Amino acid sequence: MSGAFDPELWRRDFPVLKRQVHGKPLVYFDNANTAQKPQVVIDAVEGYYRDYTANVARAVHSLGEQATAAYEGARDKLARFLNAGSRDQLVFTSGTTQAINLVAYSYALPRLQPGDEILVTQMEHHANIVPWQLVAARTGATVKAAPITPEGELMLDRFEAMLTPAVKLAAVAHVSNVIGTVNPVAQIARLCRSRGVPLLVDGSQACPHQRVDLQAIGCDFYAMTGHKLFGPTGTGALWARREHLQAMPPFFGGGEMIRTVSFDGTVFADPPHKFEAGTPNIAGFIGLGAAVDYIEGIGLERIQAYESELLAYATDALLGVPGLRLFGRAAHKAAVLSFLVEGVHAHDLATLLDHEGVAVRSGHHCAHPLMQFFGVPATARASLAFYNTREEVDAFVRALDKVRKLLA
Structure with a gap:
């Protein structure tokens, strides 16, 4: 399928993306844990x-x-x-x-x-x-x-x-x-x-x-x-x-x-x-x-190109958050962002983000040795998919700012 990649077109195929969490539109950034299912799969x-x-x-x-x-x-x-x-x-x-x-x-x-x-x-x-x-x-x-x-x-x-x-x-x-x-x-x-x-x-x-x-x-x-x-x-x-x-x-x-x-x-x-x-x-x-x-039907090459763009956008946005530490800056990487905010435990961070409608994972991510390498007990992780958008990244960063100020 040719033309510009429009995530909104594909979002329509995923029923769960239409729901709200705690009265806020769902921002699902836990795709590395499990991805959502399109209606054709259901x-x-x-x-x-x-x-x-x-x-x-x-x-x-x-x-x-x-x-x-x-x-x-x-x-x-x-x-x-x-x-x-x-x-x-x-x-x-x-x-x-x-x-x-x-x-x-x-x-x-x-x-x-x-x-x-x-x-x-x-x-x-x-x-x-x-x-x-x-x-x-x-x-x-x-x-x-x-x-x-x-x-x-x-x-x-x-x-x-x-x-x-x-x-x-x-x-x-x-x-x-x-x-x-x-x-x-x-x-x-x-x-x-x-x-x-x-x-x-x-x-x-x-x-x-x-x-x-x-x-x-x-x-x-x-x-x-x-x-x-x-x-x-x-x-x-x-x-x-x-x-x-x-x-x-x-x-x-x-x-x-x-x-x-x-x-x-x-x-x-x-x-x-x-x-x-x-x-x-x-x-x-x-x-x-x-x-x-x-x-x-979508095309993995198109998915990879779009997710690379979204990763770059999200990385720049997170680096602008005061007190945020980003883990993993490899030259070649998929759309996964592990991070911590200074003074905030990863579990508290994920819990409060959930109240803003943002789903991220927190914990050791079944990778204790890697946590030990970075010298932390846990991180929060935002993992993106082709149905995620820049607007969701913006909402995520606003939620992070709100949580950071709440716990300051």
């Missing part, structure tokens, strides 16, 4: 429950066939969206957390030995730290973190130096959920590949905001979450190289991940289904397919 979920509720891959009746077609159709859409190479390389999960745990327990755990290392970075979400710590504790391996600069950029030279022969897996965020830093994952993948180190990329915060081309990135594993991509909660996917999926044992056992079962043993289904035991979140993935269609 309709897709409702349509499944209203018109053709049935289990998938189990029934030959019409409802079952329709549900299976819609569910597996979502896999096709997501594979094209990510340039996955093959739909069979996409394992549906409940989100990035499950996807990373699948790699930790099915791929890493059987391979790790005492003295081995898993390399992450200081900016990782807990979901890209804790699973590695759990499998490391069971195997005698250790988890090490590559440092970042005060601006929040990965020290790539230090990361490269830490890629020693002891490293058996590396795991990095594509985009930081706290400070928005966009890591050069294709370059990181080349460094890892040259040393024979498999790389997992946490793509939770990248997929909603920029084009993700898995063939161009060249990683071994890529995890993503549906609810940040304007789809339903409880949806996500793990992409992996075909040879990894074929070699990995199942993480869960049960129905539909088998070819044959006897008391003498089980022959498992081919990937991705051997990792998808039990009845899945059918409605959720049908909704995720609708979300992918919706985003593709």
